[in-house]
Amino acid sequence: MKTILVSGGNSGVGLRAAQEFVARGHRVVLLGRNRAKGEAALASMGSGKDRASFLSVDVSTHDGVRDAANRVLAEHDRFDAIVHTTGVLMMKEMRTSDGLHPFFTVNYLSRYHLTQLLLPTLRGAERPRVVMMTAAVPPGEADYTPFPEFKPFSFGKMREAIQLGNHHYAAHLTRTEPNFVAGVVNAGAVKTDIMRETPWFMKVGSKVVGPFIFDSVEKSAHNVVEASLRDDWLLPTYWGKVGNFDKQTPIVLDELTTRDVMDRSREITGA
Numbered sequence: 001m002k003t004i005l006v007s008g009g010n011s012g013v014g015l016r017a018a019q020e021f022v023a024r025g026h027r028v029v030l031l032g033r034n035r036a037k038g039e040a041a042l043a044s045m046g047s048g049k050d051r052a053s054f055l056s057v058d059v060s061t062h063d064g065v066r067d068a069a070n071r072v073l074a075e076h077d078r079f080d081a082i083v084h085t086t087g088v089l090m091m092k093e094m095r096t097s098d099g100l101h102p103f104f105t106v107n108y109l110s111r112y113h114l115t116q117l118l119l120p121t122l123r124g125a126e127r128p129r130v131v132m133m134t135a136a137v138p139p140g141e142a143d144y145t146p147f148p149e150f151k152p153f154s155f156g157k158m159r160e161a162i163q164l165g166n167h168h169y170a171a172h173l174t175r176t177e178p179n180f181v182a183g184v185v186n187a188g189a190v191k192t193d194i195m196r197e198t199p200w201f202m203k204v205g206s207k208v209v210g211p212f213i214f215d216s217v218e219k220s221a222h223n224v225v226e227a228s229l230r231d232d233w234l235l236p237t238y239w240g241k242v243g244n245f246d247k248q249t250p251i252v253l254d255e256l257t258t259r260d261v262m263d264r265s266r267e268i269t270g271a
C-alpha cells in the first residue's frame with residue numbers, strides 16, 4: 001500500500017486521481033482550501049474512506065505553505081508520492097501578501113516549496129516520485145527575466161515561463177535526489193472548478209464549446225495515476241497526450257536555466 005499526498009485533491013482532476021488511488025488500495029492525504037469540498041471528497045471514497053484524510057490549507061503564500069507542511073508533518077512521516085494538482089486560472093493583476101501573483105504561487109511555487117519541506121518524508125520510499133499537473137506546455141525555453149514578481153502580470157506572455165517552472169523542478173529533483181523520479185502531466189481541457197476566477201466571456205465560451213472539446217476527468221487523471229504508481233519510467237518526463245501514458249517526452253532543459261530557476265525559488269522561499 002502506498003501513501004500519496006494529493007495537493008489539490010479535494011476537487012476536479014486531483015480528486016479523481018485520489019479516488020483511483022483509494023480504489024486501488026492506497027492511502028491518500030488530500031490538501032485544498034475548501035473544507036466542504038474536502039468533506040465531500042472523503043465521503044466520495046466509499047468503503048475506502050478510512051484510507052483518506054483532508055487538511056484545509058492555503059498554499060498561495062509562503063506562510064500558508066509552511067503551515068501546510070507543518071500540519072502534514074505532524075501526522076505523517078512517510079510518503080511514496082506527492083501529486084500537485086493545485087491550480088488557479090487568474091488572468092488579471094493580483095498580488096498575495098508576499099507581493100507575488102497567485103497564478104505563479106499556486107501553479108508553480110507552492111509545488112517547489114511544499115515538496116522541498118516534505119523531502120524527508122519522500123526519501124524513505126523505494127522510488128519516491130513527484131507528479132505535477134499543468135496546462136499543455138512541452139519542455140522548452142522561456143523568458144525568466146520577470147521571475148518571481150512577474151510584474152506587471154501578463155497571462156499571455158508569462159504563463160509558459162511559470163508553468164515550465166514545474167519542468168525545471170522535475171529535472172532538478174531527478175538530478176539531485178537519489179532514486180527520485182519526477183514528471184509533469186498536461187491536464188488537457190476538463191470541466192472542473194478551474195474556470196471560477198476567469199472573466200464572464202471565458203465562462204460562456206467554455207459552456208458553448210466545452211461539450212465538443214472537453215476531456216473527461218477520468219481521462220485527465222489517467223496519466224497522473226499511472227505516473228504515481230508505475231515504476232517503468234526513470235527520466236524526468238512530460239505527458240502531453242491526455243489519457244496516453246505511453247506517449248512520454250523526456251524533459252531536457254538547459255541546465256544553467258534550471259539552476260537559476262531553482263536558486264531563485266530557494267531564495268524567495270528559503271526552502
Ligand SMILES: NC(=O)c1ccc[n+]([C@@H]2O[C@H](COP(=O)([O-])OP(=O)(O)OC[C@H]3O[C@@H](n4cnc5c(N)ncnc54)[C@H](OP(=O)(O)O)[C@@H]3O)[C@@H](O)[C@H]2O)c1
Pocket residue numbers: 007008009010011012013014031032033034035037057058059060084085086087088089106107133134135136187188189190191192193194195
Ligand atoms: N480543467 C482544465 O481544463 C485545466 C486546464 C489546464 C490546466 N489545468 C490544471 O490542472 C490542475 C487541476 O485543476 P482542476 O481542473 O482539477 O481544477 P479545480 O477543480 O479548480 O482544482 C484545483 C485545486 O487546487 C486547489 N487550490 C487552488 N488554490 C489553492 C490554494 N491557494 N491553496 C490550496 N489549494 C488550492 C483547489 O482547492 P479549493 O477548491 O479548495 O480551492 C482545488 O483542489 C490544476 O493545476 C490546473 O491549473 C486544468
